Amino acid sequence: METNEKILEVENLHVSFHTYAGEVKAVRGVDFELKRGETLAFVGESGCGKSVTAKSIMRLLKPPVAEIKPESRIICNGRDVMKMTGKELYAFRGDEISMIFQDPMTSLNPTMKVGKQIMESLMLHRNMNKKEAREEAVRMLKMVNIPGAEKRVDNYPHEMSGGMRQRVMIAMALACNPKILIADEPTTALDVTIQAQIMDLMRELKEKMNTAIILVTHDLGVVANFADRIQVMYAGQILERGTAKEIFYESRHPYTWALLSSVPKKGNESKEELYALKGTPPDLILPLNECPFASRCEYCMGICKEQNPMETSITDTHKVSCWLMHPKAPKVKSFYDREGR
Ligand SMILES: Nc1ncnc2c1ncn2[C@@H]1O[C@H](COP(=O)(O)OP(=O)(O)OP(=O)(O)O)[C@@H](O)[C@H]1O
Ligand code: SF4
Numbered sequence: 186m187e188t189n190e191k192i193l194e195v196e197n198l199h200v201s202f203h204t205y206a207g208e209v210k211a212v213r214g215v216d217f218e219l220k221r222g223e224t225l226a227f228v229g230e231s232g233c234g235k236s237v238t239a240k241s242i243m244r245l246l247k248p249p250v251a252e253i254k255p256e257s258r259i260i261c262n263g264r265d266v267m268k269m270t271g272k273e274l275y276a277f278r279g280d281e282i283s284m285i286f287q288d289p290m291t292s293l294n295p296t297m298k299v300g301k302q303i304m305e306s307l308m309l310h311r312n313m314n315k316k317e318a319r320e321e322a323v324r325m326l327k328m329v330n331i332p333g334a335e336k337r338v339d340n341y342p343h344e345m346s347g348g349m350r351q352r353v354m355i356a357m358a359l360a361c362n363p364k365i366l367i368a369d370e371p372t373t374a375l376d377v378t379i380q381a382q383i384m385d386l387m388r389e390l391k392e393k394m395n396t397a398i399i400l401v402t403h404d405l406g407v408v409a410n411f412a413d414r415i416q417v418m419y420a421g422q423i424l425e426r427g428t429a430k431e432i433f434y435e436s437r438h439p440y441t442w443a444l445l446s447s448v449p450k451k452g453n454e455s456k457e458e459l460y461a462l463k464g465t466p467p468d469l470i471l472p473l474n475e476c477p478f479a480s481r482c483e484y485c486m487g488i489c490k491e492q493n494p495m496e497t498s499i500t501d502t503h504k505v506s507c508w509l510m511h512p513k514a515p516k517v518k519s520f521y522d523r524e525g526r
């Protein structure tokens with residue numbers, strides 16, 4: 186159940202990596218908010234800044250190579266995440282917000298039984314004693330539909346299948362009942378059937394626990410029927426944002442159209458016919474004074490190469506950064522006109 190209470194506000198987020206080749210400006214002025222119980226998806230091609238944005242919210246990127254620029258604001262439940270000390274951050278991750286990754290082995294300790302790993306988190310964050318924590322760990326494993334949870338609690342990660350480990354990671358992330366769960370490509374490494382099961386599980390848990398979710402994915406197909414709102418990212422910026430309905434059925438940005446073209450139509454799951462976007466995203470080290478999509482956009486106009494477009498509001502929720510939104514821009518045939526969707 187979604188309410189109007191904002192639990193996360195991110196404003197003017199800028200994140201850079203200081204590398205030998207120069208400063209990689211990976212996230213360039215990203216703004217968004219998340220309400221209690223809401224599901225927001227970050228969608229875009231590889232390298233567009235989805236994970237860096239997600240990790241920045243939890244301050245998981247390591248300085249001095251990674252730098253969240255001081256003008257960035259990250260407010261979670263009224264608290265300024267940028268100002269948190271190491272100790273405060275430690276409590277914040279788990280109590281308020283937690284993250285699941287594409288590869289469970291990055292979060293699970295291979296030398297420790299899965300139950301013990303969940304128990305540690307419960308004893309630390311929820312002050313449970315050993316017996317209570319074990320009972321709760323079994324309950325959590327049952328909640329994520331692990332059969333024979335009473336026995337599985339004593340398994341090591343390598344004794345479980347990939348799908349099973351992903352469930353354990355979800356159980357671990359939810360153990361402390363965080364208000365926000367960030368799921369970064371949670372199903373990419375899994376086969377299609379297991380993918381669907383994990384998405385069903387996340388949907389069920391979100392309803393049961395009213396956890397707000399940020400779902401990070403390169404695949405728009407995964408977010409259909411899951412996200413309330415979607416933000417489409419490219420070269421460290423948000424190019425279009427809106428409700429799921431606005432992004433799927435009323436999108437106005439050529440980059441979103443390109444992503445939509447690669448979602449197979451119902452009844453036509455053949456991969457050969459998928460639209461492949463030509464060209465590559467811009468180099469994030471070089472200055473970018475034009476629309477970041479200009480070099481790949483078939484609608485590119487003179488102005489697009491001179492100035493990055495401002496965001497235009499179509500509705501309260503639907504916003505687009507593209508010169509085609511300018512009242513004097515030519516009317517073009519949209520994705521929907523062309524594909525007959
Ligand atoms: N440690 C790092 N050092 C230098 N550059 C980095 C580092 N981590 C990320 N980047 C750069 O930041 C940009 C954004 O990366 P990010 O991981 O957020 O992409 P993503 O959208 O999550 O892509 P993917 O779908 O591949 O996970 C990329 O261009 C990447 O090269
Ligand atoms: S601003 Fe221009 S180049 Fe950028 S997406 Fe719009 S039409 Fe294409």
Ligand SMILES: [Mg+2]
Nearest residue numbers: 235236237369
């Ligand atoms: Mg990523």
